[in-house]
Amino acid sequence: MEVSLDWKNFFYIFSQFVGFLVGVVLIFFGFRKNRPNILLGFNFLVLTYSSFIIWLITTSYFVYFPQLYRTGNFTGLLYMPMMYLYIRMVVSGKKLQWKDAFHLIIPFVFLVDYWPVLLLDSSEKLALIKSEISNPALFTSFNQSRFFPDGFYTPFRSFVLSIYWILSVYWVRKGSMKIGKEVFSKEWFAWIKVFLVLEFLVFFPFFLLFWTVDPITAFHLVHIAIVLLNLSTAFSLLFFPKILYGLDKDLFFSHLKKQKSKTEILENLSKEKSSEIETKIKVVLEDQKKYLQHSYSIHDLSDDTGIPTYLLTLYINNVLNTSFTDLINKKRIEECCQLMASRKYSHLAIEGFAKLSGFNNRNSFSLAFKKFKDMSPSAYYKTQIN
Incomplete structure (x- = not known):
């Protein structure tokens, strides 16, 4: 055949x-x-x-x-x-x-x-x-x-x-x-x-x-x-x-139920507790600028603030309406923009600004920069030195 x-x-x-x-x-x-x-x-x-x-x-x-x-x-x-x-x-x-x-x-x-x-x-x-x-x-x-x-x-x-x-x-x-x-x-x-x-x-x-x-x-x-x-x-x-x-639908809905129960915990937190979480995050990220550390994770933030990881995740997602990655990267980009505007680091290339801002590589730095500034880091830097 x-x-x-x-x-x-x-x-x-x-x-x-x-x-x-x-x-x-x-x-x-x-x-x-x-x-x-x-x-x-x-x-x-x-x-x-x-x-x-x-x-x-x-x-x-x-x-x-x-x-x-x-x-x-x-x-x-x-x-x-x-x-x-x-x-x-x-x-x-x-x-x-x-x-x-x-x-x-x-x-x-x-x-x-x-x-x-x-x-x-x-x-x-x-x-x-x-x-x-x-x-x-x-x-x-x-x-x-x-x-x-x-x-x-x-x-x-x-x-x-x-x-x-x-x-x-x-x-x-x-x-x-x-x-x-x-x-x-x-x-x-x-x-x-x-x-x-x-x-x-x-x-x-x-x-x-x-x-x-x-x-x-x-x-x-x-x-x-x-x-x-x-x-x-x-x-x-x-x-x-x-x-x-x-x-597996049962596994999915079991996970969903657990997530829902954690959300309910957050919703039932007192204003004092929510304010405490906000204050501790502000101290670590804004005053101490721990986000400049390379590979800084939510577990590191939990250690620095003394707040459980799941509470941090729920607070960031539901109160700040963002993700941990975006929260950290946004602050890193803001820091980078301040460094560029200061003109103290004119000897640095883009990779140098990325490392100073806490990024591990240029690719992740460029993606985050475009996300929050709608332009590439090199294009933004030119606007600061001209």
């Missing part, structure tokens, strides 16, 4: 690679952190398998994989309820129950219907493949059904997908009204809405154009949409790492 790497083959193979990779990552981190992601990962592997089957049909490479004959429709029918169950599980927060096995009836019926075909040996399957593979529309019409007429499964599959899509939209809409400001939920709902829009394109064009376009065109519209759904949504997860890697 030789595969030519033209744009079409590259597109299909790349979509399979991305879908498979994302599926494996979701399942791996799902077992470790976020169990619903196991189901999402399974769905991506199923979508990837469907993309692989579509590629085999489109390129006629199916003759090299006769044992896979008629397995694609089963996985497609399996994907539809499983994706819906994933969405419902995430939105409702409830685990799957035994009664959810009801959703497996449709793929099970297909399995029973095509069981004799699935049990054929490879040579018999290969003969069936060769008789249909030249016409993809005929190949996907599923004419070996024991229970249903020829061509039944193609429109039926789109109908089933549309039903599960409507149910999924219901759950997403219901959940969207309750998400509030929670970061994790916002990211998930943003991604799942993109997913549902792309999934809509899988079945809607079929219903819209099925009676007006030729079977080959209908085949390509539906099946390329499936490949695009797999590639686009899997690739988009790379931009939603909280979903892809299943960050």
Whole structure:
């Protein structure tokens, strides 16, 4: 089997690679952190398998994989309820129950219907493949059904997908009204809405154009949409790492709760205590100018003031509305500007001013200077000596 790497083959193979990779990552981190992601990962592997089957049909490479004959429709029918169950599980927060096995009836019926075909040996399957593979529309019409007429499964599959899509939209809409400001939920709902829009394109064009376009065109519209759904949504997860890697929500909210409790401590401090913190910081930073020490850290400030690190952080962040780094760098830049204006250090280069001001290197000095003075240190220095 030789595969030519033209744009079409590259597109299909790349979509399979991305879908498979994302599926494996979701399942791996799902077992470790976020169990619903196991189901999402399974769905991506199923979508990837469907993309692989579509590629085999489109390129006629199916003759090299006769044992896979008629397995694609089963996985497609399996994907539809499983994706819906994933969405419902995430939105409702409830685990799957035994009664959810009801959703497996449709793929099970297909399995029973095509069981004799699935049990054929490879040579018999290969003969069936060769008789249909030249016409993809005929190949996907599923004419070996024991229970249903020829061509039944193609429109039926789109109908089933549309039903599960409507149910999924219901759950997403219901959940969207309750998400509030929670970061994790916002990211998930943003991604799942993109997913549902792309999934809509899988079945809607079929219903819209099925009676007006030729079977080959209908085949390509539906099946390329499936490949695009797999590639686009899997690739988009790379931009939603909280979903892809299943960050531990419990750990996040536990940390958030601790931070909130510390904020409440600060809010409940007496004015005298807040004034004491302010005074001690002023003595250390303004009178003693400890910020001129290289690599001066918040732990050093805590030692110099006798105030716990977490209280200093909360005070600086919530009362002064800044960060420790910005607080220190701002004072260093102010000191540097005074040194430049004094004209006592005209022999120094920019690096010299940076070291005198407490910076370890020119790069961090330049970035801080531009942040607080909106110009480079060299440009500012020129304004002082001219």
